[in-house]
Amino acid sequence: MTNPSLDAYQQVFGLACLADRAAQYNGNQAQLQQQLQYDLSYYFNNVPPVEIMNQTEPSTADPSIPPLLGNWNLVWGPALIEETDEDGNPTGVADNALYVVQCDSVAFPGGPTIPAYVVAIAATNPSSLYDWETEDFSVSEIINWTTYNPSDFTPSAYNGSDPYISKGTATGISILLNLTTVETAVSPNTTLEKFLTSLKPDPNTAIIFCGHSLAGALSPTLALYLKEHALLDAFAFTLVYPTAGPTPGDITFAERFNTTFPPLPEGWILQSGDYQHWNTMHWNDLDVVPHAWANEDLQLIAKIYGASTDFFTGLKLDALQKIAIDDGSKSGAPYTRIQNQPLPGTIQSTYGSHSMNTPPQSLNDYFYQLASQHTDLYTGTEDSNGNPLLHGLILPQPIPLPTTNNPLPLVPGVTKVTKDEMILKVINQIIDWILSHLVLSQQENSLRNAETDEVQSF
Known part of the structure; x- marks a missing residue:
């Protein structure tokens, strides 16, 4: 069989992008599960039929896909979770999702052609306030990695010697390890850990963990956790391909990951492409997200697209930067990227149908540019005719996207989220985050002033 047109790095990144499909929909957990399975049936073999969509047999990938992406079989999942908000109401979106696929023959550039499994983890769902608050922005508290138990963990003070991860990263790993596949998924009623430890792969098999954005922090952390707990010993190679991720932990954690996962397995040949490194976080240097949470990187984000000449826009972006720096610094742990490779971004003038001013003259300009840099610059874009x-x-x-039935049919009860709706949700989530911090800061200042007045009255 001829090798697919995408190399192994690109295939793995493409598989991570497919995990993000769940974020394109609103619905309850059962509906979202069916929709994601239905979507994946176009790309993979062995996806269980979604009866409500008139499927009767496990899928065979569309003939156009293997020449591009490779011949992958769904072997676990997909698994996703719809969380509840602070009032106990379901979020109506997929807050986390992942799946596992397998291919009998993957040609690794500069390395062997061997079987491989890929654990593909979904990025932040822009519609998920839970993702933003509980996983992405939860960095002011930290968890000691040496004692981390995904089922029971508590923040602790930074001691300057042990490796630490953010509370948000710890929460994300806990969710992923506790997800159990539903009855209609592949390998039903199993957790990821139980599935992986049950495998008896060919002795020369690779396993790869991948994900974008939030999953760019979760995928290396999950791989390290499973590796250190001897749960991946059946595989000859454990590789990670994270993209656009914030820092999962502090400098000691980064060093621990880098030591455990060198950029290339022994004997493999380094390739020339900027994106062609294993166990390395690849990031567009104009993407705001991977600038979190190291202090020196966060100091760049307000003016990353140029200094706004609009006073109020500049003020809001400066507030965003200051709040991010304060949150990233609060624990005392020096957040540090794992080994990484920057990719050269270019300023864009449009995002979909939206024009953008550079430097930004409004928050919309800034966040449309951010969205373009965080998504389109990694995947490329096409016009409405596919050019x-x-x-x-x-x-x-x-x-x-599927070439037939386009737009893709929706499971009853599911609604599609447009690209514009997604970016508006991102803008609103971040504005609410800024406002919540400003209110908290005002409350803290009022409390301090009251305490000062009380002391002075004596």
């Missing part, structure tokens, strides 16, 4: 517009930093063009 290339932008060559991506990793994928030349996006993984194609």
Whole structure:
């Protein structure tokens, strides 16, 4: 069989992008599960039929996919979770999702052609306030990695010697390890850990963990956890391909990951492409997200697209930067990227149908540019007729949507979230985050002033 047109790095990144499909929909957990399975049936073999969508047999990938992406079989999942909000109401979105696929023959550039499994983890769902608050922004408290138990963990003070991860990262790993596949998924009623430890792969098999954005922090952390607990010993190679991720932990944690996962297995040949490194976080240098949470990187985000000449826009962006720096610094742990490779971003003038001013003259300008840099620059873009517009930093063009039944039919009860709705949700989530911090800061100042007045009255 001829090798697919995408190399192994690009295939793995494409698989991570497919995990993000769940974020394109609103619905309850059962509906979202069915929709994600239905979507994945176009790309993979062995996806269980979604009866409500008139499928009767496990899937065979569309003939157009293996020549591009490779011939992958769904072997676990997909698994996703719909969380509840602070009032106990379901969020109506997939807050976390992942799946596992397997291929009998993957040609690794500079390395062997061997079987491989890929654990693909979904990015932040822009519609999920739970993701933003509980996983992405929860960095002011930290968890000691040496004592971390995904089922029971408590923040502790930084001691300056042990490795630490953010509370948000710890929460995300806990969710992923506790997800159990539903009856209608592949390998039903099993956790990821139980599934992986039950495998008896060919002795020369690789396992790869991948994910974008939030999952760019979760995928290396999950791989390290499973590796250190001897749960991946059946595999000859454990690799990680994270993209656009914030820092999962402090400098000692980063060093621990780097030592455990060198950029290339022994004997493999380094390739020339900027995106062609294993166990390395690849990030567009104009993407705001991977600038979190190291202090020196956060100091760049307000003016990353140029200093706004609009006073109020500049004020809000400065507030965003200051709050991010304060949160990232509060624990005392020096957040540090794992080994990483920057990719050269370019300022964009449009995002979908939206024009953007550079430097930004409004928050919309800033966040549309952010969204473009965080998504389109990695995957490439096409026009409405499928013609290339932008060559991506990793994928030349996006993984194609199904060529038949386009737009893709929806499971009853599911609604589609448009690209514009997603970016508006991102803007609103971040504005609410800024406002909540400003209110908290005002409350703390009022409390301090009251305490000062009380002392002075004596």
